[in-house]
Amino acid sequence: MDDKLATSQTDRGAPSVLVLDRTSIAALLSPSDYLIAVETAFRAEAEGRAHAPAPLHLPTEGGGFHAKGAQLTLDDGRAFAAVKVNGNFPENPNRNGLPTIQGALVFSDANNGSLLALMDSIEVTLRRTAAATALAMRYLARPDAAVVCICGCGDQARAQLEAIVDARRVRKVYAVDTDQLARETFAKTMAAKLHLDIVAEPDLATATRVSDIIVTCTTSCTPFLGREHVGPGTFVAAVGADAPDKSELMPDLMARGKVVADSLEQCAVMGDLHHALAARAMLADGIHATLSELVAERKTGRTSADDITIFDSTGTAIQDVATAIRIYECALASNSGLSIDLAS
Secondary structure (H helix, E strand, O other): OOHHHHOOEOOOOOEOEEEEOHHHHHOOOOHHHHHHHHHHHHHHHHOOOEEOOOOEEEEEOOEEEEEEEEEEEOOOOOEEEEEEEEEEOOOHHHHOOOOOEEEEEEEEEOOOOOEEEEEEOHHHHHHHHHHHHHHHHHHHOOOOOOEEEEEOOOHHHHHHHHHHHHHOOOOEEEEEOOOHHHHHHHHHHHHHHHOOOEEEOOOHHHHHOOOOEEEEOOOOOOOOEOHHHOOOOOEEEEOOOOOOOOOOEOHHHHHHOEEEEOOHHHHHHHOHHHHHHHOOOOOHHHOOEEHHHHHOOOOOOOOOOOOOEEEEOOOOHHHHHHHHHHHHHHHHHHOOOEEEOOOO
16 A cells, blocks of 8 residues: 555644545546455455444435444554445435435544545445455356346446456346346447447346356345346356345345355345345355455355355445545545645
């Protein structure tokens, strides 16, 4: 990490605060940068250098708010903290013309409590979530997996596909969404951007049964992906169940697969694991591993070409703080953002 992280100080010794909007953040990092940051997060967690309490979920009519915080200590002893508050309102795009997810991330020096940056959270959330899928894919997808099915064709789907394509060679993509316009627009736009063969497929089973990698990134509160949709050797990244009432994978599929959680405690209360436990389809100790255990090589990922592997991704605060560190150092190096003094 860059030494500039420790040098953003005013003459009085109080740190200036860097304000970064979504456009500025989007210009700073590539998918591989996010992947490196997320890998750093899970490795630090495995080594006891990153900690996060349980997230706060505040339900409201039509949506809700999440507050997630974490602290991470770097190898050189410097420590940083991030607290992110996101509003998550699935009907926003259609009902209000607003993004599904909106919020802000507060980034601080954990050695002295100084506020270092205030960041828009949309790009951070999209990209660190997609990077976690790419990281899990490294351990859980077959080496020759090259056909991808994306279920749900919103902003997260775009980030997911870009992260996957950046991490491996993809031969074909199926785009599935109950909204015909959404899947056709996604297919056309992303095919042109990534130079890929992308098919807008209306039938879920037709797409998933021929895919090696399946990503579910919908706002569904009813599980739709079951054992009948997934063939042997498939890697499934379940991304959409980021609140207790949301669910994408049927309990029978969870019970059939080798499940890896981004956070066991978090997935048990707000991921697809949560619903599998409630249905008594599996027990918490039936989880194969956490992602941090795979990164630290304490457990193995895929062990057979026929394994159905599942990554239960609820999004963790350690991903946020590691990503914020990387964004902050790049912003300082490129003089991005607006620097203000809130303490004056």
